[in-house]
Amino acid sequence: MRRTRTGAAIAGLLAGSLTLAACSTDSLGGGGGDAPAPDELGMVGAMEDYEVGTEFVATEPVTFSMLYRDHPNYPFQEDWPILQQLEENHNVSFDMVNVPLSDWNDRRNLLLAAGDAPDIVPSTYVADAEQFVASGTLLPISDYLEYMPNFTAKVEEWGLTEDLDRTRQADGDFYVLPGLLENPKPTYxxxxxxxxxxxxxxxxxxxxxxxxxxxxxxxxxxxxxxxxxxxxxxxxxxxxxxxxxxxxxxxxxxxxxxxxxxxxxxxxxxxxxxxxxxxxxxxxxxxxxxxxxxxxxxxxxxxxxxxxxxxxxxxxxxxxxxxxxxxxxxxxxxxxxxxxxxxxxxxxxxxxxxxxxxxxxGGRFESGITFSASAAESESFVAMLQYIDWLYYSDEGLEFAKWGTEGETYTVADDGTRTLDENIDINGLNPGAPEALNTDYGYHNGVWMLAHGTTQDLLDSMLRPEVIEFRAAMNAKEVADxxxxxxxxxxxxxxxxxxxxxxxxxxxxxxxxxxxxxxxxxxxxxxxxxxxxxxxxxxxxxxxxxxxx
Missing domain, CATH: 3.40.190.10 (Periplasmic binding protein-like II)
Structure with missing residues (x-):
């Protein structure tokens, strides 16, 4: 996908008029470092009125570089419907660097240490990224939360501010956007x-x-x-x-x-x-x-x-x-x-x-996303933040990543119950179906679905009743400080x-x-x-x- 450029005057105008998050980010921001001023950020493709409830659609085609964790159970396919949907309906395509799951940790760490990682690095925990903070190869993402209204809204509404603060480094910034959970997800x-x-x-x-x-x-x-x-x-x-x-x-x-x-x-x-x-x-x-x-x-x-x-x-x-x-x-x-x-x-x-x-x-953070420091120099940096915020933290984006496209991979009844197409299986919902939601469509994929849905509704939407009952009983427990x-x-x-x-x-x-x-x-x-x-x-x-x- 070709990369597009726009004039500096237009970028500056868009930066000045960009509508920020509806909720306050004062309590969530960075450590006071040297973050670029808004008019210095790349605005190609950024939406002017992006906020909670807005579907992200880049104003012109944009391409984001991403380190992709290639899982052997659902090997990467260039023609996956999820990629087609993102390009056709959201103007987003990717410059992928594919890494096999077996080599993921070593290869990711080598690229981050050398400062050669793509802009977006998913499937990363806070502890994975800490060793690279001092080298300056990571983006202090906490400096840019004003462009991520869905993330900040969920952190504040679900009482996760203190949890997020625990991920800050000595400079006061944090460098990973974690996958969020409305409630703990006890499993074992x-x-x-x-x-x-x-x-x-x-x-x-x-x-x-x-x-x-x-x-x-x-x-x-x-x-x-x-x-x-x-x-x-x-x-x-x-x-x-x-x-x-x-x-x-x-x-x-x-x-x-x-x-x-x-x-x-x-x-x-x-x-x-x-x-x-x-x-x-x-x-x-x-x-x-x-x-x-x-x-x-x-x-x-x-x-x-x-x-x-x-x-x-x-x-x-x-x-x-x-x-x-x-x-x-x-x-x-x-x-x-x-x-x-x-x-x-x-x-x-x-x-x-x-x-x-x-x-x-009892924790409510999952594997998340870190960013190469060079991402801030991208001409479409703000559009990238908006895309990340929409896909990984908005209710609409979370449902899309988990279930796919309504009318194609699933339907929704009047009472809100989702039903997977009978020809598609995932997690045993349609045993024996000829297709799989992750293998054949690219959805329900940990690269684009950090926390299996984040909201309790989405977490429960594909679970067996026995699992829902178990987690409900476990979540009645006190969680240690x-x-x-x-x-x-x-x-x-x-x-x-x-x-x-x-x-x-x-x-x-x-x-x-x-x-x-x-x-x-x-x-x-x-x-x-x-x-x-x-x-x-x-x-x-x-x-x-x-x-x-």
Missing amino acids: TIAIRQDLWEGAGLTEDPETWEEFADQLETIADTYPEIEYPYSDRWSMNGPMEATLQAAAGNFGTEAGWGYGDGVTWNGSEYEYTGAQDGYRDLVGYFADLVDRGLLDPESLTQDDDAAKAKLVNGQSAAIGSNDQEILGYRTALEDAGVEGAELRQIVVPAGPAGNRMDSST PGPAILMDELDREQASLQQSALEDIVMQNTAAFILGQRPMEEWDAYVAELEGAGMNDYVELVNGAAAE
């Missing part, structure tokens, strides 16, 4: 053989983790042929990462995939997560399950296929799960001819700290990273050792002393100093 829990539970007289979800242990004991007593009532998975980089994260909030700590930077806010300051009383209680709980023969000790070492095989072969009756994995479990049980097998996911039980989700599970932003300069961040890497190695090794009984829980104090010897107190002091600033 434990799936149980409901038929076996009912056969043992257990008909209700356990309300606490202690009650879950009692239920496992009952299953073991009722079905002695089962080797272990519970065998878990997802231990590739650490012990039982999914389940420990799901359980952690109820013990007042963080763990597993949610271990993060290794510090947890206690209401007044950060403390080291792996030394918390709550972390000790969490580890001690699962160590007790292993000791009582209720949790398969191989849960911490086996690969996922081994854990799934034990469920199918009747060697276990419970396994870590999410709303997609449970479908695979059901299919495997059916294919194996296990008659009467029924699976359901339990609501994560409460624990000593209450009925809570950890701050990561994530604490204030930790703002470090490049030198402090590098020091903190080295310290935390060494500390985390100690934590993960000992978490596994405690759970497996290779190290008795009576040695907890000695373990904490080892963390102190590895610089734990210095690390926590550095973190709290950065948080105080």
Whole structure:
């Protein structure tokens, strides 16, 4: 697509008359850096009256450069309808740099580090981008929120201002537009053989983790042929990462995939997560399950296929799960001819700290978009911001990215219910349909759909009733306070990273050792002393100093 230019006088006139966001951006703006004045920004294709409720249509054809994450399940196609729709109806086309999913992180990071990345870089988390802030290769997008009314409206209406502030860097700016969620999207829990539970007289979800242990004991007593009532998975980089994260909030700590930077806010300051009383209680709980023969000790070492095989072969009756994995479990049980097998996911039980989700599970940011610093020099920079704001943050754009084009890929009933065309499938909505919404059309694609819809209505619109019910029950829980932003300069961040890497190695090794009984829980104090010897107190002091600033 050819690039077009327009006169500087016209650009200046448009900059002066551009209608900005209806909501205030004062509380969301940048850190006071050297952002270009509005009349210095490229206005080619920008709409004069763009605001919430306006469909973005560039005033003339524009082309945006974008780093595209090419997923093997839906390989990129130049003739996808989503690309045709964007070009024909919105005057937007792309200069794509395609990167296979398998190389995504490395290639993206190399391009960002060298300052050679395209203008738009999706599928990027805040933590992914932090390492490039000091080099100046990223755009401080917080300086330009006045051109993004849908983003700022949702941040303010959904109470996400403090969450966004936590993503700011030491210069006061933030560099990633995150995917937004109206409500948390908890996914991981434990799936149980409901038929076996009912056969043992257990008909209700356990309300606490202690009650879950009692239920496992009952299953073991009722079905002695089962080797272990519970065998878990997802231990590739650490012990039982999914389940420990799901359980952690109820013990007042963080763990597993949610271990993060290794510090947890206690209401007044950060403390080291792996030394918390709550972390000790969490580890001690699962160590007790292993000791009582209720949790398969191989849960911490086996690969996922081994854990799934034990469920199918009747060697276990419970396994870590999410709303997609449970479908695979059901299919495997059916294919194996296990008659009467029924699976359901339990609501994560409460624990000593209450009925809570950890701050990561209860978070409302998803993978987002970062921008090359050179994007601000584009002749169509403001049009690019408007396009991003419309597609990723307006209700209309979000629905388009998730469902496609009304009348072509889906229909909407009078009550608002969306129905996918019978010849198209996604997420099992039309099993056996000859086409897929992502593979054949390009919609429902993580590059253009950051948070699976953002609004609760869109999140629920393609979910099975059991998933909607599970998430509603989970969202009734309290969410742990994530604490204030930790703002470090490049030198402090590098020091903190080295310290935390060494500390985390100690934590993960000992978490596994405690759970497996290779190290008795009576040695907890000695373990904490080892963390102190590895610089734990210095690390926590550095973190709290950065948080105080």
